[in-house]
Amino acid sequence: MAGLFRFRQNERLKKREEIRAVFNHGKVVGCSGAKLFRVENGLSYNRIAFTFARKFGNAVERNRARRVSREAYRFIRNRLKNGYDLVLLVYPGRDFLVDRMDQLKTLAVRAGLLTGTE
Numbered sequence: 195m196a197g198l199f200r201f202r203q204n205e206r207l208k209k210r211e212e213i214r215a216v217f218n219h220g221k222v223v224g225c226s227g228a229k230l231f232r233v234e235n236g237l238s239y240n241r242i243a244f245t246f247a248r249k250f251g252n253a254v255e256r257n258r259a260r261r262v263s264r265e266a267y268r269f270i271r272n273r274l275k276n277g278y279d280l281v282l283l284v285y286p287g288r289d290f291l292v293d294r295m296d297q298l299k300t301l302a303v304r305a306g307l308l309t310g311t312e
Contacts, residue, residue, distance in 0.1 A: 201268050205241055205271075207241040207279055207281065219233055220232050225297055226297075227284065228294075229282075229283040230282055230302075234278055237277060238276055240279070243280070243282070244282050245281060245282070246285075262290070263298075267282070270298050273309055274307045
């Protein structure tokens with residue numbers, strides 16, 4: 195059961211060129227505190243990267259925001275359509291799991307990526 199929610203290595207979008215391609219060629223949706231860039235990747239799974247606006251804060255704040263974002267994504271990813279490269283751009287603000295989950299759900303609905311209704 196624990197393996198179901200793991201954030202696997204192949205789900206991470208790490209290469210600079212791949213992230214830049216999502217920024218340059220992807221479609222974007224936004225909500226208060228975050229933007230989601232997406233582009234189809236032709237794979238059977240999604241890949242995601244978490245980035246932050248300039249002047250987001252110090253390294254501790256960025257790392258906390260990254261951990262919270264990753265955890266929120268783990269909870270919602272099974273309800274998302276597959277086959278996309280995603281980049282979540284986070285702006286400074288409240289970094290609580292509940293807030294980030296609401297942001298991700300809102301962005302997924304606006305992007306047309308959410309499969310289930312809730």
